[in-house]
Structure formats: structure tokens, C-alpha cells
Amino acid sequence: MTGVGRLYGVGVGPGDPELVTVKAARLIGSADVVVFHSARHGRSVARRIAEPYLRGDQVEEQLVYPVTTEDSDDYQGEMDGFYEECARRLAAHLDAGRTVVVLAAGDPFFYGSYMHLHKRLAHRYPTEVVPGVTSVSAGAAVVGTPLVERDEVLTVLPGTLPPDTLVEHLSHGDPVAIMKLGRTVDHVRDALARAGRLDEAWYVERATTGGQRTARLSEVDSSSVPYFSLALLPSRPNHRRDSVGEVVVVGLGPAGPEWLTPQARRALAEADDLVGYVTYLNRVTANPRQRKHASDNKVESERAAFALDLAKQGRRVAVVSSGDPGVFAMAGAVLEVAAEAQFADVPVRVLPGLTAAHAVASRAGAPLGHDYAVISLSDRLKPWDVIASRLDAAAGADLVLAIYNPASRSRAWQVEAARDLLLRHRSADTPVVIGRDVGGPEESVRVVRLADLDPSTVDMRCLLLIGSSQTVVTAKGVVFTPRRYPG
CATH class of the missing domain: 3.40.1010.10 (Tetrapyrrole methylase, N-terminal domain)
Structure with missing residues (x-):
């Protein structure tokens, strides 16, 4: 030196x-x-x-x-x-x-x-x-609310981060301090709204000075926000565990975080335990205080009972499903087990999610613009003759069909059987939308004639939308079903 x-x-x-x-x-x-x-x-x-x-x-x-x-x-x-x-x-x-x-x-x-x-x-x-003493500590003091407690994790973010990055960090649900508001306040407020957390946010300006001001961030005029201000999302009182927990069945949507609703995002953040099929559970980023419990996709009842048992111990449990949990997913399984006497006192909530059918339809245009039926081709929980009779009835009624679970490694013949059955009622030129991994990295959407539907190109990651007699494919390849029906 x-x-x-x-x-x-x-x-x-x-x-x-x-x-x-x-x-x-x-x-x-x-x-x-x-x-x-x-x-x-x-x-x-x-x-x-x-x-x-x-x-x-x-x-x-x-x-x-x-x-x-x-x-x-x-x-x-x-x-x-x-x-x-x-x-x-x-x-x-x-x-x-x-x-x-x-x-x-x-x-x-x-x-x-x-x-x-x-x-x-x-x-x-x-x-x-x-x-x-930092402005974060001062802000918590003047708001008069604990900043963090127990095993919560405090995240400090600069407001200058891109909005999508802010939303990603805010989705974890723990306490947050956002610095450097000033000119960034509008996009910070937008990020909080997208994350479903704007109602938690306190605004603190010039804490501990003569010019100190506090308010709900949602109520602050953005033109009056100086650089020396911050937003605080302090400890949540409802993180304190009740004597009996609850189970929330959460729809993740069909793919990544952009398909997740703010309501679902909040429920995931507040949970103590995350339960689900391993592939879907991997889509959820756990915070340090949470525990993940992954399982196979063929043990829905066991998974439901496990989640309900955790809730009986006072845990807040989120059971995750792809798409919407009420559509061929975990909501039915959880509610069925929850009806047993041993779980009578366990609260269960179901939070909706964007369905795979609607995601695929949006990519193609509006094929579900009129009446439609949703049918699973999986015969694991119901016999094929029931599936066939429902396909026949829906096709005879001229409904657009959304076909879930069309094929798997152990079920390779149902797509061909369904196609042949539908051709008894539908024109060979009926449009079929094949959506695969929509919203994911391997997304593909194709439109083929019903007569040209090749079962070898369809797997479990696909969803099929089969048009009615009124469904149209435009010269630009857009598929829609008119809202009016002839006659």
C-alpha cells in the first residue's frame, strides 16, 4: 500500500x-x-x-x-x-x-x-x-409491518429490471423490496399486477425524513414518485399456519410461466408443500422454505390422499395439474378422496388454468367457436366401448371435438379407430388441428383432412381438434367454426 x-x-x-x-x-x-x-x-x-x-x-x-x-x-x-x-x-x-x-x-x-x-x-x-441502516429496514419500520419472519426469504430487486424479470422474481411469493422506483414505477406496478401481488405493495418515500410518505402503491400518482422511494411487499400474516391446513388444486396451464394465472401463481407461492406428477412439478420453481413431493402419473388417488394427509398436519398444500385441474386432471381425484370421512375437516379449493384445448385452438384460429365436446381417448379409467359410443354420439350431433390423450406408447390403435368412427358422420375433408407441445419448446400445429389423419404422427403430447360440418379453413390456413349454425 x-x-x-x-x-x-x-x-x-x-x-x-x-x-x-x-x-x-x-x-x-x-x-x-x-x-x-x-x-x-x-x-x-x-x-x-x-x-x-x-x-x-x-x-x-x-x-x-x-x-x-x-x-x-x-x-x-x-x-x-x-x-x-x-x-x-x-x-x-x-x-x-x-x-x-x-x-x-x-x-x-x-x-x-x-x-x-x-x-x-x-x-x-x-x-x-x-x-x-438501509432504506429497506427504514421502510419496514415506517410502514409498521414485519419485513420477514420465520423461514421467509427476502428478495431485493432494482426497479430497473425488465418487467418480465420482475414478474419472475415476484412469483415466488416471499417478501420483496423494490428499489429505485422513480421513473420505473409504472412498469414496476405493471409487473406486480401481472404477478397478482399489487394489492400487497406499500409505497415508501424518503423514509424517516421530514418528507416521509407512505401509501398503497396502487394509489400513488406515478408522476410524483422520486428516485428515493421503494415498494415493499412485507411478511404475509396468512403465512402463519392454522391448526388445519388446506389443499389447493392448481392449474398450471399448458406450458411455461406465461400461461400461469396470477391467482395460481400466488397459491403456489403461499404453499408449504408442492405435490404433483413429476413432469408438471418440474415446471414450478420452489422457494427455499417449500418441499416438493413428486410422483408417477398413474397414482392420482394416492397423490390426493398424501396431499390431504399433509393438510391434516397443518400444511398448506398445492397439488399441481397441467392445463385446468378439472379437465381430465387432479381436481376430481382430490375431491373424490376428500369426500372420505377422515378428510371431512380439510378445506379444498380448485383454481382454474388455461386448458390445452383452448391453447391449441388459439394457435389455429377459433375452431371452438361453436358448441363442442371434450373426450379423452384413454381407456385406462373407462372401457373403449364407452369412449366409442360417446364419439359416435358427439359426431352424430355435429359437435366440434377436442380429443385429449389420443395415444401413448401402450395405446397406439385408438386414433385410427376414432378416425374411422368419425368418418361415418363427417366428410373426409373435415379439418383436424393437431397441436403438439403448444407453448413449449417443441410446439407444432398442423391442419390436416380427417381422412389424412395419420395415427403414427400422434402421441401423448398431442391434442386433436376435429371440426364440425361448419368448420372452415381459410386460404391463409386459419381454422374457425362460425358462431351461427344453418337453419
């Missing part, structure tokens, strides 16, 4: 001078040089907080930010040059043997400007960082 001076990064807290630590006050008062940042208007929040502790005869170094992100095409490059010049100014004092205190609002290492000087000087001079 080449200098004999000493560098201090000193946190002065969120705004109230009485929240400056004893150590910070002592160092500020004894420093030879006091350094603070400001915008071009010259006002410094950190210096205002520290003013009661200044001697009046100290050297003051004001570091004026040259640009903001709004008025520079090379913001990072200009700021790097600015900090290099600031480091040279401070190094001159340190080389002269002076004690240099750099003031930092809040904590020096918590989104603070001091860290850029630290990176450039700490390896050359004796350096110490003095922590300060």
Missing part, C-alpha cells in the same frame, strides 16, 4: 440524522476530508444527513454525477470515467496522509455509489466500511 491516509466508506442511514451510528458520527467528526455525491443540482442527501456531525473546518469534496441514464448514450462509459477521476482526487488526499470519509446514504455496499470508489482504492490504501 502506497499511501499513509485511511479511507472510510460510511453509511449514514436512510435520512434521519439520529439513525447515524455512533461510529459513523465519530468518524465523520474526526475526518480530514468529507466526500459526498450529488446530482448536478448540487444537493446531497448523504451530506444533509451527516451535517450535524461535521466540524465546519474540514475539506469537503463534492462528486457531481456528470450524466443520468436518460441523457447519455454511453452512460456506463461516462460513469466509469467519472469514477476514475474521483478516485484520483481522493488518492491525492490519501497520499498526503489525510483521513477520508466517503458518505453513503443508507449502507455503502447496498446499491451505493461508494462501492465504485472502493473497487478503485481499497487495494491501495487502508480501508474500512462502516455499515448503515
Whole structure:
């Protein structure tokens, strides 16, 4: 180390001078040089907080930010040059043997400007960082609500993140602090709404100062939001476990998180335990306090009983299903087992999800624009003659058909049998939409004639939409069924 001076990064807290630590006050008062940042208007929040502790005869170094992100095409490059010049100014004092205190609002290492000087000087001079009360802690205090409790996880996010990234982080359901609102408040509010959490968010402005303001974020005028403000989503009282838990059957939609409703996202975040078929459970990101319980796809009743048993122990349990849980999925299985006397006191809720049929239909156009029937070709839980009679009746009624579970490795013949049965009622030219992995990385949507439906191209990841006599395929390949029926 080449200098004999000493560098201090000193946190002065969120705004109230009485929240400056004893150590910070002592160092500020004894420093030879006091350094603070400001915008071009010259006002410094950190210096205002520290003013009661200044001697009046100290050297003051004001570091004026040259640009903001709004008025520079090379913001990072200009700021790097600015900090290099600031480091040279401070190094001159340190080389002269002076004690240099750099003031930092809040904590020096918590989104603070001091860290850029630290990176450039700490390896050359004796350096110490003095922590300060953060704006997050101050915000929780002025709102008067616990920030985190028990095994909850606090997430701190800059409001400058892209909206989709904010939504992803917010979906976990634990407490959150969002910093740097200012000009980002509208897209932060939009992200909270998309995550189903806007009603939880508190707005805190200039916490612990004379200009302090708190309100529900949903009620704040975005034009009045300064940079020194934040959004808090504190600990949820309903995370406290009741003597009896509950089971929530959650529809995940047909694919990734963009198909998940805010209501479902919240239920997943609040759960203690996540239960489901392993493939669907892998689509849910668990937070650190949650436990996952995966199982095979042929044990629906056992899975339901397991979830209900957990709820009897006071756990909040989310049972997941792809698509909508009430359509050939877990809602029926859970409710059937829940009807047993031993589970009479366990609450069960069902949250809907976007169905695979509607997802496929949206990709093709509007093939479900008129009356339609939903039928599963799986004969694992019902005999084929029942399936065939229902296909025959629906085809005879000229209903559009949504065909679930058309084929699997152990069931390779039902698609051909269904096609031949339907051709007794439908024209060979009837359009068939084959949607595979819709919303997923291997998505494909094809439209073929009913007579050309090749069973070898259909597997368990497919869903078939078979048109009625009125279903149309346009010259652009769009499929729709008119809302009016002739006669």
C-alpha cells in the first residue's frame, strides 16, 4: 500500500440524522476530508444527513454525477470515467496522509455509489466500511409491518429490471423490496399486477425524513414518485399456519410461466408443500422454505390422499395439474378422496388454468367457436366401448371435438379407430388441428383432412381438434367454426 491516509466508506442511514451510528458520527467528526455525491443540482442527501456531525473546518469534496441514464448514450462509459477521476482526487488526499470519509446514504455496499470508489482504492490504501441502516429496514419500520419472519426469504430487486424479470422474481411469493422506483414505477406496478401481488405493495418515500410518505402503491400518482422511494411487499400474516391446513388444486396451464394465472401463481407461492406428477412439478420453481413431493402419473388417488394427509398436519398444500385441474386432471381425484370421512375437516379449493384445448385452438384460429365436446381417448379409467359410443354420439350431433390423450406408447390403435368412427358422420375433408407441445419448446400445429389423419404422427403430447360440418379453413390456413349454425 502506497499511501499513509485511511479511507472510510460510511453509511449514514436512510435520512434521519439520529439513525447515524455512533461510529459513523465519530468518524465523520474526526475526518480530514468529507466526500459526498450529488446530482448536478448540487444537493446531497448523504451530506444533509451527516451535517450535524461535521466540524465546519474540514475539506469537503463534492462528486457531481456528470450524466443520468436518460441523457447519455454511453452512460456506463461516462460513469466509469467519472469514477476514475474521483478516485484520483481522493488518492491525492490519501497520499498526503489525510483521513477520508466517503458518505453513503443508507449502507455503502447496498446499491451505493461508494462501492465504485472502493473497487478503485481499497487495494491501495487502508480501508474500512462502516455499515448503515438501509432504506429497506427504514421502510419496514415506517410502514409498521414485519419485513420477514420465520423461514421467509427476502428478495431485493432494482426497479430497473425488465418487467418480465420482475414478474419472475415476484412469483415466488416471499417478501420483496423494490428499489429505485422513480421513473420505473409504472412498469414496476405493471409487473406486480401481472404477478397478482399489487394489492400487497406499500409505497415508501424518503423514509424517516421530514418528507416521509407512505401509501398503497396502487394509489400513488406515478408522476410524483422520486428516485428515493421503494415498494415493499412485507411478511404475509396468512403465512402463519392454522391448526388445519388446506389443499389447493392448481392449474398450471399448458406450458411455461406465461400461461400461469396470477391467482395460481400466488397459491403456489403461499404453499408449504408442492405435490404433483413429476413432469408438471418440474415446471414450478420452489422457494427455499417449500418441499416438493413428486410422483408417477398413474397414482392420482394416492397423490390426493398424501396431499390431504399433509393438510391434516397443518400444511398448506398445492397439488399441481397441467392445463385446468378439472379437465381430465387432479381436481376430481382430490375431491373424490376428500369426500372420505377422515378428510371431512380439510378445506379444498380448485383454481382454474388455461386448458390445452383452448391453447391449441388459439394457435389455429377459433375452431371452438361453436358448441363442442371434450373426450379423452384413454381407456385406462373407462372401457373403449364407452369412449366409442360417446364419439359416435358427439359426431352424430355435429359437435366440434377436442380429443385429449389420443395415444401413448401402450395405446397406439385408438386414433385410427376414432378416425374411422368419425368418418361415418363427417366428410373426409373435415379439418383436424393437431397441436403438439403448444407453448413449449417443441410446439407444432398442423391442419390436416380427417381422412389424412395419420395415427403414427400422434402421441401423448398431442391434442386433436376435429371440426364440425361448419368448420372452415381459410386460404391463409386459419381454422374457425362460425358462431351461427344453418337453419
